[in-house]
Amino acid sequence: MLHTLSIGELGRNLNSGQISSVELTRHFLARIERFNSALNALITLTAEQALAAAAAADAARAAGGQGPLLGIPLIHKDIFCTDGVRTSCGSRMLDNFIAPYDATVVAKLKTAGAVMLGKANMDEFAMGSSNETSYYGPVKNPWDRTKVPGGSSGGSAAATAARLAPFATGTDTGGSIRQPAALTGVTGVKPTYGRVSRYGMIAFASSLDQAGVFAQSAADAAIVLQAMAGFDPRDSTSIDAPVPNYPATLSAPLAGLKIGLLREFFDGLEARNAALIHEALKIYRSLGAETVEVSLPHLPLSVPTYYVVAPAECSSNLSRFDGVRFGYRCENPKDLLDLYTRSRGEGFGAEVKRRIMTGTYVLSAGYFDAYYLQAQKVRRLITDDFRAAFAQVDLLIGPTTPTPAFDIGAKINDPVTMYLNDIYTIGANLAGLPGLSLPCGFVDDLPMGLQLIGPHFSEAKLLNAAHLYQEATDWHRRSPHGYE
Amino acid sequence: MADWEVVIGLEIHAQLATKSKIFSGSATAYGAPPNTQASLVDLAYPGVLPVLNADAVRMAVKFGLSIDADVARRSVFARKNYFYPDLPKGYQISQYELPVVKQGKLAVMLDDGTVKTIGVTRAHLEEDAGKSMHEGLAHASGIDLNRAGTPLLEIVSEPDMRSAKEAVAYMKKIHTLVRYLEICDGNMQEGSFRCDANVSVRPRGREKFGTRAEIKNLNSFRFVEKAINFEVSRQIDLLESGGTVVQETRLYDSDKDETRSMRSKEEANDYRYFPDPDLLPVHIDESFIEAVRATLPELPDAKAARFARDFGLSAYDAGVLSASRELGAYFEAVVAELGAAHAKLAANWVMGELSSGLNRDNLDIAVSRVSPAQLSGLLTRIVDQTISGKIAKEVFESMWSEGESADAIIDSKGLKQITDSGAIEGVIDAVIAANPKQLADYRGGKDKLFGFFVGQVMKATEGKANPAQLNELLKRKLGGGA
Numbered sequence A: 001m002l003h004t005l006s007i008g009e010l011g012r013n014l015n016s017g018q019i020s021s022v023e024l025t026r027h028f029l030a031r032i033e034r035f036n037s038a039l040n041a042l043i044t045l046t047a048e049q050a051l052a053a054a055a056a057a058d059a060a061r062a063a064g065g066q067g068p069l070l071g072i073p074l075i076h077k078d079i080f081c082t083d084g085v086r087t088s089c090g091s092r093m094l095d096n097f098i099a100p101y102d103a104t105v106v107a108k109l110k111t112a113g114a115v116m117l118g119k120a121n122m123d124e125f126a127m128g129s130s131n132e133t134s135y136y137g138p139v140k141n142p143w144d145r146t147k148v149p150g151g152s153s154g155g156s157a158a159a160t161a162a163r164l165a166p167f168a169t170g171t172d173t174g175g176s177i178r179q180p181a182a183l184t185g186v187t188g189v190k191p192t193y194g195r196v197s198r199y200g201m202i203a204f205a206s207s208l209d210q211a212g213v214f215a216q217s218a219a220d221a222a223i224v225l226q227a228m229a230g231f232d233p234r235d236s237t238s239i240d241a242p243v244p245n246y247p248a249t250l251s252a253p254l255a256g257l258k259i260g261l262l263r264e265f266f267d268g269l270e271a272r273n274a275a276l277i278h279e280a281l282k283i284y285r286s287l288g289a290e291t292v293e294v295s296l297p298h299l300p301l302s303v304p305t306y307y308v309v310a311p312a313e314c315s316s317n318l319s320r321f322d323g324v325r326f327g328y329r330c331e332n333p334k335d336l337l338d339l340y341t342r343s344r345g346e347g348f349g350a351e352v353k354r355r356i357m358t359g360t361y362v363l364s365a366g367y368f369d370a371y372y373l374q375a376q377k378v379r380r381l382i383t384d385d386f387r388a389a390f391a392q393v394d395l396l397i398g399p400t401t402p403t404p405a406f407d408i409g410a411k412i413n414d415p416v417t418m419y420l421n422d423i424y425t426i427g428a429n430l431a432g433l434p435g436l437s438l439p440c441g442f443v444d445d446l447p448m449g450l451q452l453i454g455p456h457f458s459e460a461k462l463l464n465a466a467h468l469y470q471e472a473t474d475w476h477r478r479s480p481h482g483y484e
Numbered sequence B: 001m002a003d004w005e006v007v008i009g010l011e012i013h014a015q016l017a018t019k020s021k022i023f024s025g026s027a028t029a030y031g032a033p034p035n036t037q038a039s040l041v042d043l044a045y046p047g048v049l050p051v052l053n054a055d056a057v058r059m060a061v062k063f064g065l066s067i068d069a070d071v072a073r074r075s076v077f078a079r080k081n082y083f084y085p086d087l088p089k090g091y092q093i094s095q096y097e098l099p100v101v102k103q104g105k106l107a108v109m110l111d112d113g114t115v116k117t118i119g120v121t122r123a124h125l126e127e128d129a130g131k132s133m134h135e136g137l138a139h140a141s142g143i144d145l146n147r148a149g150t151p152l153l154e155i156v157s158e159p160d161m162r163s164a165k166e167a168v169a170y171m172k173k174i175h176t177l178v179r180y181l182e183i184c185d186g187n188m189q190e191g192s193f194r195c196d197a198n199v200s201v202r203p204r205g206r207e208k209f210g211t212r213a214e215i216k217n218l219n220s221f222r223f224v225e226k227a228i229n230f231e232v233s234r235q236i237d238l239l240e241s242g243g244t245v246v247q248e249t250r251l252y253d254s255d256k257d258e259t260r261s262m263r264s265k266e267e268a269n270d271y272r273y274f275p276d277p278d279l280l281p282v283h284i285d286e287s288f289i290e291a292v293r294a295t296l297p298e299l300p301d302a303k304a305a306r307f308a309r310d311f312g313l314s315a316y317d318a319g320v321l322s323a324s325r326e327l328g329a330y331f332e333a334v335v336a337e338l339g340a341a342h343a344k345l346a347a348n349w350v351m352g353e354l355s356s357g358l359n360r361d362n363l364d365i366a367v368s369r370v371s372p373a374q375l376s377g378l379l380t381r382i383v384d385q386t387i388s389g390k391i392a393k394e395v396f397e398s399m400w401s402e403g404e405s406a407d408a409i410i411d412s413k414g415l416k417q418i419t420d421s422g423a424i425e426g427v428i429d430a431v432i433a434a435n436p437k438q439l440a441d442y443r444g445g446k447d448k449l450f451g452f453f454v455g456q457v458m459k460a461t462e463g464k465a466n467p468a469q470l471n472e473l474l475k476r477k478l479g480g481g482a
Helices: A007-016 A021-039 A047-062 A104-111 A154-161 A178-184 A218-228 A271-286 A299-320 A336-347 A350-363 A369-392 A415-422 A426-431 A459-472 B054-066 B164-180 B221-240 B286-293 B300-311 B315-321 B325-338 B340-361 B372-383 B389-402 B406-413 B421-434 B436-443 B449-460 B467-478
Strands: A042-045 A073-077 A115-120 A167-171 A187-190 A211-215 A258-262 A290-294 A395-399 A435-443 A446-453 B004-015 B077-081 B091-095 B104-109 B115-127 B131-133 B142-144 B151-157 B193-203 B213-218 B248-253 B258-264
Touching: A007 A021, A007 A218, A021 A042, A021 A047, A021 A073, A021 A115, A021 A154, A042 A154, A047 A115, A073 A104, A073 A154, A104 A115, A104 A218, A115 A154, A154 A167, A154 A178, A154 A211, A167 A218, A178 A187, A178 A435, A178 A446, A187 A218, A187 A459, A211 A218, A218 A435, A218 A459, A258 A271, A258 A369, A271 A290, A271 A395, A271 A435, A271 A446, A271 A459, A290 A369, A299 A350, A299 A369, A299 A415, A299 A426, A299 B077, A350 A369, A369 A395, A369 A426, A395 A459, A435 A459, A446 A459, B004 B164, B004 B221, B054 B115, B054 B151, B054 B164, B054 B286, B104 B164, B115 B164, B151 B164, B164 B193, B164 B221, B164 B300, B193 B221, B213 B221, B213 B258, B221 B248, B221 B258, B300 B315, B300 B325, B300 B340, B315 B325, B315 B340, B325 B340, B325 B372, B340 B372, B340 B389, B372 B389, B372 B406, B389 B406, B421 B436, B421 B449, B421 B467, B436 B449, B436 B467, B449 B467
Parallel strands: A073 A115, A073 A167, A258 A290, A258 A395, B213 B248
Antiparallel strands: A042 A115, A167 A211, A187 A211, A187 A435, A395 A446, A435 A446, B004 B151, B004 B193, B077 B091, B091 B115, B104 B115, B115 B151, B131 B142, B193 B213, B248 B258
């Protein structure tokens, strides 16, 4: 079955001529055709372009071209601008927006020969933890279609879990890759802030947003990240540092690796969830790693800090959606104010409006010091806590989420409960650190995620640790019933 | 009537002469068809990001060094949030709490010749907005985003000026400086150099400032002076009639010569400034500063001092001739040919005939019809007494219109000065013979008639008689001594 093969195996099959990229693309398009109406994971299908790109990849390979992603299909989160293809960001505001250029991530994967099948559903403007804020309706979790897949990259996660593509891109501002990866039982990587270009990725919270990948394994994720990462002169916050060879170090021995157990992550953690993490620690110890408990005293302040910083930035980032140059414009505006208020009022959904209003409030004269500046100070303290922890240990480990996937509709009307879903993932965003979630077992027949967090630019070590865990376990090989 | 003191501070916006915009690669040239110089970044398309143009930073640092300011080793771009159709992102990127240029100062010469030092609080980098266009469109407004993202240096003065004239003198000095530094073309019609004036009045002797009004977008020196003067009278009238000045933004209407309220403090926007997370703080190190310092030209004050010292010019003349780099260079080129001993002559001609010729034809000195070499050629003929100063003006006019050298014109028109004493004496004798009555009157004590005889001789020689010789010979003849 082609959809169960790793990217490496697919590459070998393509190289040997056993399959063509066109066949592979047809295979996944057929799966999308079969499963997407139930999952709602993709909101735009680009079958025609995909087949053309696949044929081009086959031709390139025949002419001696190679590369681990040449001819491999993927799905892009609909937050990445794709030249000539609708880029909605999950919003009515951009329902009619055809991007006139490719995001750097899209261009890099295109250059690597990857074949875009379509664009993935997502929470509107990446604001949400359940994929229920999308203008295009919620994405269903392939493990149980009454459950959410997590968010905001829920479409990418669900598509990867249902094997609708070998891999998918995502973005992570407060956990939007790791949380849905955990809830759908796939491997998700959020790189160091600045490792992957943000150019062409529609901004939610600029100081937190980072592009990453969903894949069936750390080994596959390593191949994809290799193609995505690197300095981009068009993104001033991207970092001009060499990109290590991620696949090359996947199997480096873990002997002597010091893994820190985040005490704060285990306070009040449900016993079954905690037990899975402890099982994982046993495996790491058997691989030669040492585990110690560490404390990040300011980490519990992550959620309130995040829900000041992210809305503040989003309130400004989303000002450009004003009905003037692109995107949704209200019917018959009677004057400028009417154009603004109705275009934005009708174009944005409730969660986006809530965050714009929160952000506008925390930046307002008289509140700025008490909220925005205070949050920046706490953000620094959290960053310092991580720095201190990484002076003692190489990696931090803990759960990705407090609970497995919850029911669609369960939390959507209770924003604070919804926000607490990100409690374990937000810290890495505030500190700009790389994080990775990988499947580590099941609770109530639903997948759970193990989260690894490393120091800045430690992606190679995270992938290495995740890969060796996956060599020793098969959680990542489980796929939801009906999608085998 | 109370004795009021006027307090003025200026915020000058100088458009930096970079080739591309401050955060995108679009061209900054003026006058292109609407929206042809607006990239996806300028249009604020979803997903685009700003990248700082290093040239804009270099220019800001250059300005900072020229006013003895501290250059911030770390400065930060912030977002100033407000909605307007010509502001595509919904925020303007501008330095707010941490500007690139900190406190500096500038010496300004006032009309009475005294020099006053005006403090410059700060200068910061920011992007310009686009333009809304309402003319020629029925029931619609157009937006031209060519200007959106053009780099501006906002130069904020201390409230150190005490009259409209002082404000204009300061603004002119900044104007001179930015053109010297080649960081701004100074074109006020095109909006490359404009200012907002903060104006208040207070009873003389009181320390506390009065409530100020800010007059927006003044784009000529004349408007600055008129707007401030109007505003000062308005505020004084208001206070003297028992009213109070409210803090507000006002617009100057040049047609009616008055300022009008635009918005009050209560209506002012809350701009919700915060550091722009898309841009890293700008770090400037010593080596960058020193590299910029090495590119500084001789500055206007230094040049004026040198002109006064080396060429014996008055402070006024030295100031005029150093007011632009090009004028100073022209003057120096003339002096180089003519010799420093005749610098005053060169100064008079450059400030006189040459400047009025340029003004009349509305020409830039770079394309002057008379080159420095040609002008020094002419002045050499005054120095060597080939022609008189008066004839020289006539020659200059011909040079201006025909483009020929002074010598060619002197030759072809036969303007060479008569220095042959015998020839001059002959003419004097003839004039005296023809005017016996005037001769008698003169000798009878009417000294003023001396001028009449000079005039008659000059008329007869078509102005070519050497004036000094003529004077001397005429005195002798009229005195009857010969």
